[in-house]
Amino acid sequence: MFRLIYYELLKIFLKKRTYIGFGIILVIVPLIEIAMKLEGELVISRILKGFSKDFLFFGNLFNGWFVAQQIMNSLWIHIPLLISFVAGDQLAGEATGGTYRLILIRPVSRTRIFIVKYISIVFYTVVFVLFLAGLSIGLALILLGRGDLLIIMRGILVIPEADVAWRFLIAYLLASWSMIMIASISFFFSSFVENAIGPIVATMGLLIISLVITVMPIEMFALVKKILFTQHLNVWQKLFQDPVPWNEIKLGVTHLGIWTSVAVVSAWWVFVKKDILS
Amino acid sequence: MESNVNDIILQTKGLGKRFGKRWAVKNLDLDVFRGDVFGFLGPNGAGKSTTLRMILSLIKPTIGETLIFGHSLRSHRSEALRQVGGIVEKPDFYLYLSAFKNLEIVGSYFGGVHRNRIQELLSLVGLSDRAKDRVKTFSHGMKQRLGIAQALLSDPELVILDEPTNGLDPQGMKEVRDLILHLSRDRKKTVIISSHLLSEIELVANRMVIINKGEKVVQGDVNTLLEKGEKYVILHAEPKKKALSLLKRQKKVIQAIIEQNECFHVKMDFEEIPRLTKHLVQAGVQIHAIVPRRSLEDLFLSMTENANEVR
Numbered sequence: 001m002f003r004l005i006y007y008e009l010l011k012i013f014l015k016k017r018t019y020i021g022f023g024i025i026l027v028i029v030p031l032i033e034i035a036m037k038l039e040g041e042l043v044i045s046r047i048l049k050g051f052s053k054d055f056l057f058f059g060n061l062f063n064g065w066f067v068a069q070q071i072m073n074s075l076w077i078h079i080p081l082l083i084s085f086v087a088g089d090q091l092a093g094e095a096t097g098g099t100y101r102l103i104l105i106r107p108v109s110r111t112r113i114f115i116v117k118y119i120s121i122v123f124y125t126v127v128f129v130l131f132l133a134g135l136s137i138g139l140a141l142i143l144l145g146r147g148d149l150l151i152i153m154r155g156i157l158v159i160p161e162a163d164v165a166w167r168f169l170i171a172y173l174l175a176s177w178s179m180i181m182i183a184s185i186s187f188f189f190s191s192f193v194e195n196a197i198g199p200i201v202a203t204m205g206l207l208i209i210s211l212v213i214t215v216m217p218i219e220m221f222a223l224v225k226k227i228l229f230t231q232h233l234n235v236w237q238k239l240f241q242d243p244v245p246w247n248e249i250k251l252g253v254t255h256l257g258i259w260t261s262v263a264v265v266s267a268w269w270v271f272v273k274k275d276i277l278s
Numbered sequence: 279m280e281s282n283v284n285d286i287i288l289q290t291k292g293l294g295k296r297f298g299k300r301w302a303v304k305n306l307d308l309d310v311f312r313g314d315v316f317g318f319l320g321p322n323g324a325g326k327s328t329t330l331r332m333i334l335s336l337i338k339p340t341i342g343e344t345l346i347f348g349h350s351l352r353s354h355r356s357e358a359l360r361q362v363g364g365i366v367e368k369p370d371f372y373l374y375l376s377a378f379k380n381l382e383i384v385g386s387y388f389g390g391v392h393r394n395r396i397q398e399l400l401s402l403v404g405l406s407d408r409a410k411d412r413v414k415t416f417s418h419g420m421k422q423r424l425g426i427a428q429a430l431l432s433d434p435e436l437v438i439l440d441e442p443t444n445g446l447d448p449q450g451m452k453e454v455r456d457l458i459l460h461l462s463r464d465r466k467k468t469v470i471i472s473s474h475l476l477s478e479i480e481l482v483a484n485r486m487v488i489i490n491k492g493e494k495v496v497q498g499d500v501n502t503l504l505e506k507g508e509k510y511v512i513l514h515a516e517p518k519k520k521a522l523s524l525l526k527r528q529k530k531v532i533q534a535i536i537e538q539n540e541c542f543h544v545k546m547d548f549e550e551i552p553r554l555t556k557h558l559v560q561a562g563v564q565i566h567a568i569v570p571r572r573s574l575e576d577l578f579l580s581m582t583e584n585a586n587e588v589r
Contacts, residue, residue: 010383098370105336105359
């Protein structure tokens with residue numbers, strides 16, 4: 001099994017497509033952080049101006065943690081797109097390239113091959129999210145230094161610096177969990193088409209539709225909203241509340257877990273039953 | 279080669295596949311014996327690739343069963359496929375990886391294959407100097423040869439090659455033919471080779487099946503089937519009028535004459551060719567060409583119209 005996973009990862013990481021996401025992150029994160037370093041202080045002073053009558057602010061609130069948290073919040077629509085580039089290609093790419101015929105005639109069960117492919121895509125997703133974490137936090141701390149974390153979200157909250165690192169760590173683990181769910185959906189779409197574009201479009205379509213329904217204040221969507229994964233996709237943001245709403249996080253993690261399980265089991269069913277005609 | 283029922287290594291029983299309302303393969307019974315080079319013939323769309331896909335478990339049959347080395351493909355897939363290697367339709371690879379890496383990946387599905395084995399196979403198919411090149415730089419012929427190398431990677435006893443000469447130039451076709459014969463004679467492999475190029479099969483196979491519209495037309499020993507085929511001679515002679523008149527007088531030797539494409543198709547025994555040639559030349563007829571034909575192709579054409587079992 002480990003040998004198969006190794007070669008599956010080799011296939012993923014020797015493909016140019018895999019590095020599109022890494023490349024974009026490598027461009028966009030430094031760009032945002034350098035821009036924030038140059039102009040961000042001005043922006044934050046404008047934001048805090050409204051609060052200055054009631055609050056006194058001490059220390060370096062415009063710091064690396066603040067910028068890293070802003071990046072984390074702003075990229076959660078883009079990261080699924082970048083992840084689906086690779087996850088959507090994982091099965092459909094084999095169909096497009098005709099290489100299903102190379103691997104599915106071997107004395108290894110389709111279930112085993114499916115597990116290997118899924119584990120590999122989970123590994124890629126986690127590496128990708130952790131790369132984002134490492135780059136955005138590391139560079140932000142180098143450029144803008146450390147300090148307490150200022151959260152501006154329906155009011156303001158200042159989290160002491162001693163409390164920040166573990167919150168980021170768990171937040172990124174939760175972000176990985178959310179992105180694994182996105183990857184699983186993309187993987188599911190990938191299981192029954194023969195072109196990688198389809199799963200990417202389908203995943204993003206589902207994400208956008210779900211997001212729109214989630215944010216629309218319409219009564220008739222109330223029940224649907226509870227079911228949609230977008231209700232909990234940003235579960236990591238709850239780590240930056242005080243106190244941390246652990247019960248809500250548990251609910252979110254479970255909800256995303258159910259979506260992931262349904263997507264993976266459905267993908268497995270399609271994959272093992274599929275006739276390879278490509 | 280003498281065939282023994284105990285030596286059947288691949289058997290299909292009532293195999294069938296339906297796509298929607300159309301049966302692509304219907305009620306197909308095949309027996310492949312150990313050591314066979316088994317030709318699988320049929321015109322395009324006859325159901326050859328669908329059958330081979332079912333045998334290699336890429337497609338699930340609608341009905342029927344496949345036994346490979348006595349293992350049911352349905353219930354013991356891994357055991358059944360352990361001694362099988364193959365190419366289905368065109369040889370596709372991970373184009374962004376080298377030939378060597380592609381074979382390493384295929385080898386991982388057998389628990390890993392030693393580097394020396396990969397080198398040996400690349401050498402066998404004449405690609406050892408291109409081992410590190412990306413497959414996307416390969417010609418179709420090179421991919422076809424790499425396809426054969428991957429089919430042999432696990433040193434399987436049964437090798438299934440679906441139209442392996444497709445798209446190759448005559449030299450490439452000959453190389454593949456020679457390779458198949460080498461696998462059969464020297465390496466004692468059982469080979470199933472499908473093709474719509476009947477002359478190809480005639481040159482390599484000892485047994486064969488012809489299918490048409492998803493159904494078996496005939497199965498049997500190639501030589502036995504050839505004996506059933508019509509024997510005729512293609513004669514190109516001048517002047518035609520004189521030649522025809524002389525031919526018509528040879529009623530004891532010639533059963534039929536058809537004038538076709540500036541030539542005569544003369545139905546006759548091959549043993550009579552020297553005597554007939556001498557007779558025509560002595561009468562002043564110039565013979566430009568005389569070609570004896572006993573082709574599987576003719577058999578194929580006649581058999582697809584009139585189904586019968588030889589074996």
